Amino acid sequence: MRIAIVTDAWAPQVNGVVRTLQALRGELERMGHEVLVVAPDGFPSMPCPTYPEIRLAFAPSARIGRMLERFGADAIHLATEGPLCLAARRWCLSRGLPFTTAYHTQFPDYVAARTPLPTSLVWRYIRWFHAPAQAVLASTPTIERTLRAHGLPQVRPWGRGVDRALFRPDGPRDDAMPALPRPVQLYVGRVAVEKNIEAFLASGRPGSKVVVGDGPALEGLRRRFPEVHFLGARSGEALGAAYRSADVFVFPSRTDTFGLVMAEALACGLPVAAYPVTGPADVVTEEVGALDDDLNAAVARALTRDRAACVEYARRFDWRASAEQFLAALAPVGEWRTAA
Incomplete structure (x- = not known):
């Protein structure tokens, strides 16, 4: 099958959306697609705006449509709600293509954290898109x-996986972390306001706090938490080593x-402390x-968990199973293209 994925998030951006896609x-290509x-x-x-590390790209619908036609896409997936996917959405709808x-991403919450717009207004856009x-x-x-x-009944499950060649319990450790006062408490991800990192860094838990990641809030947090x-x-491997070296x-x-x-940390044998919210x-x-x-309190309890149990539990996160769910949800466009 020829599968076209349109996305506003891609390298050199570093985030969960890019890594998932x-x-x-890779998994789809290994399966022969x-x-x-x-x-x-x-x-x-x-x-x-408010996040200059991410660039918003713009293209006419016709240009994206030509790319999809030349490729001969059997199925089209729009991964994000940004301008490229808006253009692709417009082109598909104009031709009756599914x-x-x-x-x-919890887009309404992200926007609310950065602008005065109410989440209800953003949800109207999400529902429309x-x-x-x-x-x-x-x-x-x-x-x-x-x-x-929020009025979107056509939801289908699409889980996530872990690259066990990189994220495993028996690989190399980070050279610097063993010398830090224990326990070593690790955060990995974008360093941005919506990630609520300040709640972690401001906690009075003894030991060492380590942040792996980059983003617009990095310099401000460095100044506040030297x-x-x-x-x-x-x-x-460097990321895997960081997971394995923390407590x-x-x-x-x-x-x-x-x-x-979180799934990557667990695959390395690292227990997770988090708030009881969507995601965790x-x-x-x-x-x-x-x-x-x-x-x-979450950190204190997580520190008592068995690392081997974390590794075993993480086996449920599998990229092949994720790709199969993705394929099962796709809508073939062949008949629609002929009708158009």
Whole structure:
């Protein structure tokens, strides 16, 4: 099958959406499918307001349509709600072509954290954008229920996976972390206001706090919390080494739909402490971590969890199974293209 994925999030951005789509493409190609990714590279772009590290790309619908036609797409997936996917959505609708979408990000909460816009207004846009899709893919049961409650009944499950070649318990450790006062409490992800990292860094829990990642809030947090170890962005073996060298993974976000980094941490044998909210509530159990409205209490309980149990639990996150769910939800366009 020839599968076209249109996305406003792609390398060099580093986030869960990009990593999910990259892993999906790799798995689909290993299964014998051809994949075209229509991404921001190659189009005129501008910095995203309040988040200049992300660039918003713009292209006429006709140009994206020509790319999809030349590729001969058998199915079209619109991964994000940004301008490239808006253009692709417009082109598909004008020709009666079906497509699927995905809800990767708690977009209403992200916008509310950065602007005075009410979440109700953003949800109107989300509902409008996804309503014509044949299926809206959601990463967890909680997100499925949320989307249905906002008037999107065509939700289909689409789980996530872990690259076990990179994220495993028996690999190399980070050279610097063993010398830090224990316990080492690790955060991995974008360093941005919506990630609520300040709640983690301001906690009085003894030990060492380590942040792996980059983003617009990094310099401000460095100035406010000079005792915290900010290691910058990491990937591949270096990221796996950071997970393996810590004692607990702290996930302070209240706005994530899934939280891929939690699954990666667990695969490395690292228990997770988080708030009992969407994302962690679907990923973390009491066997492998702790959820609590008091983040310090969650950290204290998570530190008692068995690392081997975390590794075993993480086996449920599988990219092949994720790709199969994605394929099952796709809407073939062949008959529609002939009719058009």
